[in-house]
C-alpha cells in the first residue's frame with residue numbers, strides 16, 4: 001500500500017457491503033474535500049451515481065492504476081455533518097447493511113439525487129392587515145377559508161407552508177383564493193419567538209404529569225431513556241409538550257416520532273396551536289421538495305420542532321434537545337424491507353451520541369422496553385390515571401358459542417349498541433379484516449377460491465366484486481358458480497364490508513362509517529372521515545386497526561371487538577404481545593370524554609388466559625407473565641436474534657442455501673451461536689416465491705454480531721446466493 005495520494009472512500013448505493021475508493025477529479029483543490037460531501041462518480045455500467053465521501057484516506061488497498069476518478073464534487077461544504085456520518089457508520093455496521101444504502105435511506109430524495117439545496121428557502125403564511133381586521137363570520141359560507149383565517153389569527157408568527165399543509169391537507173387552492181382576496185400573504189419564514197413559558201405548561205399538569213416532566217427536563221443534555229407508561233388519554237402528549245417547551249427555552253430542538261397512521265393533521269394542528277415556532281414535518285406524504293426543505297430547516301436550526309414518521313429519525317439537528325417516540329410499541333417503527341432498521345433503536349443510539357434524553361411513550365410498552373426497565377437501562381415514568389375526569393372502561397366478555405348471531409354480531413352486542421345509541425352516544429366496532437368474506441368455496445365439491453401465488457384463500461370484496469389476496473394484493477373478478485362442478489359458491493367468514501351491511505339492516509336510522517384501507521385510499525379520505533366522527537355526523541363506526549391508533553373519539557362510549565379470537569393461536573412468538581397491545585389500544589378509544597366507556601369482547605374462547613389476565617390484571621401484569629415466558633423459552637428480549645431470509649421460486653433452493661449458510665456460520669463461530677432452521681416462514685409462499693428462514697440467536701449482542709460480517713462475505717461468494725433473494729434482518733420484529 002503506497003501512502004502518498006488522496007483517496008476518497010465513498011458510500012455508493014449498491015448492494016455491496018463496503019466503501020469504494022476513488023481518486024479526486026484532476027482540477028479539484030484537494031484541500032477543499034471533506035467527509036460528508038456528495039460526489040458524482042462513475043460506477044460499473046452506470047454512467048454516473050451520487051455517492052457520499054465517508055472518509056478521506058492517503059492510500060488504498062487497490063493499485064492506483066485501477067482506481068477511477070470522481071466526475072465532480074456536488075457540494076462546496078458537507079451536506080452530511082460529522083454527527084450524521086457517525087450515525088450512518090454505526091447503522092451500517094450494526095445492521096450489516098451497505099453504507100451506500102444506509103445513506104440513501106437516511107436522507108431526502110433531493111439529497112440522494114445530488115440536487116443543490118441552496119434554492120430551498122422556506123416560506124410562510126400570515127394574515128394581511130385586512131385579514132386581521134376581518135370578521136370571520138363573514139366567511140361562514142366558506143368554512144375552509146374561515147378555518148384558515150382563524151388558525152393563522154391564533155399565531156404571532158407566520159406559519160410555515162409545509163406545516164400548514166400538513167395540518168390542513170389539500171388546502172393549497174383555498175390559500176390561493178385567500179391571497180386573491182388580499183386576506184393572507186406569503187412571507188419569508190422567520191425565526192421562532194417562543195412566547196410560552198414552561199410555567200404556563202406546568203400549571204395545567206396533574207402531579208404525576210409534573211413529576212414525569214421534571215424528570216425529563218432534568219435529563220436534558222444527557223443520555224437517558226424514559227418509558228412514559230400511561231394509559232390512552234392519561235396526558236402523555238401534554239408531558240411531551242411541556243418538556244418540548246423546556247427545550248425551547250434552552251434554545252434546543254425536539255424531534256417527535258409518530259406511527260405512520262398517528263401522524264394525522266389533528267396532531268400537527270395540536271402542536272401548531274400550542275407552539276408559536278417553526279415546526280418541520282417529515283413523512284412520505286410530502287413532495288420531494290417539501291421534504292428536503294424541512295430537512296434543511298431542521299439541520300440549520302430554523303425549525304425547532306420536527307414531527308415525523310419512522311424515517312424522520314435520521315433528521316439532522318443543529319441543537320438537539322429532546323427525542324420522543326409516541327406509541328413506541330408500534331410496528332411501523334421497524335422498516336420491514338430493504339434496510340430493516342428500527343427507528344426507536346436508532347433514536348436511542350443518537351441519544352448516546354448526541355447526549356439527548358429519549359422519551360418512549362405508550363399505554364402498552366413493548367416487552368423490549370419493559371425488559372430494559374427491569375435491567376435498569378430505561379427509567380419508567382407512570383401516568384396511572386386518565387387526565388381530567390375520564391374514567392377507565394368496563395369490560396364485558398361475551399361467549400358467543402351457540403349464541404344467536406346477526407352475521408358477525410351477537411344479540412347481546414346488538415342490544416348493548418341500541419342502549420348506547422339511544423343515549424345519543426357513538427359506537428365503535430373493531431374488526432381487523434377488510435373485505436366482505438374471507439372464504440369463497442363450494443359446498444358440493446370442496447373447491448376453494450385461493451391465490452395460486454400464495455396458497456392462501458382469497459378475500460371477497462363485494463363493493464368491487466373482486467377476489468383479493470391480502471398477502472400479495474393480487475386481484476381477479478369474483479364468480480358465483482364453482483369452476484369445477486358449477487354448483488353455487490358460498491361465502492364464509494366476515495370482513496368489515498359485511499359488518500357494514502349487517503349494521504345497515506339492524507340500525508337503518510343510524511349513520512354508519514367504515515374506516516379501512518379500502519375506504520381511505522383517496523387522498524384526505526381518512527382526514528375527512530375522522531372529521532365527520534369528531535363532528536358527530538357518524539353514529540356507528542366500524543374499522544380495522546387504522547381505528548385503533550391514537551385517535552380521540554370523545555363521543556364513543558361503547559367499543560366492541562367483534563372477533564377477539566383472531567391471532568389467538570398464532571405461532572409467532574410475538575403474537576400474544578401484539579394481541580394484548582391491540583386489545584388495550586382498541587379499548588382505549590372509548591370513554592375518553594366525560595362518560596364512562598364499555599368494551600364488549602366477542603369470543604369463542606372466553607377462558608383464554610389472555611382475556612382473563614388482561615381484564616382482571618391489566619396490561620402491565622400480563623406483560624410480566626409474557627416476559628417470564630420469553631425468558632424461559634430463551635427468546636428476545638432475553639436473547640438477541642438475527643434472521644436470514646431466503647426467497648426463491650423453488651423451495652429446495654431456499655433450503656439448500658440456508659443449510660449451507662448454517663454450516664458456514666457454525667464453522668466460523670465455532671458453535672458459539674444457536675442456529676435454528678431452515679424453517680418455512682409463517683406464510684411460506686408469497687407472489688409465487690417460497691420463503692424460508694434461518695434463525696440465529698445468542699445471549700450476548702456482541703457475540704452475535706462478531707461473526708456476521710465474515711459470514712456475509714462467505715454468503716455473497718456462494719454460487720447459490722445469486723439464484724435467490726436473500727436478506728438479513730437484525731432484531732426482527734415480524735417473523736411472517
Ligand code: ADP
Pocket residue numbers: 204205206209230231232233234235236237238239387388
Ligand atoms: P395521551 O397522549 O396519553 O393519549 P393526551 O395528552 O392527549 O393523552 O390527553 C388526553 C386529553 O386529556 C386531552 O384532551 C388533554 O388536553 C387532556 N389533558 C391532559 N392532561 C390534562 C390535565 N392535567 N388536566 C386536564 N386535562 C388534561
Ligand code: ZN
Pocket residue numbers: 442443444445446447482483484485486487
Ligand atoms: Zn364445486
Ligand code: ZN
Pocket residue numbers: 451452453454455469470471472473474686687
Ligand atoms: Zn397472493
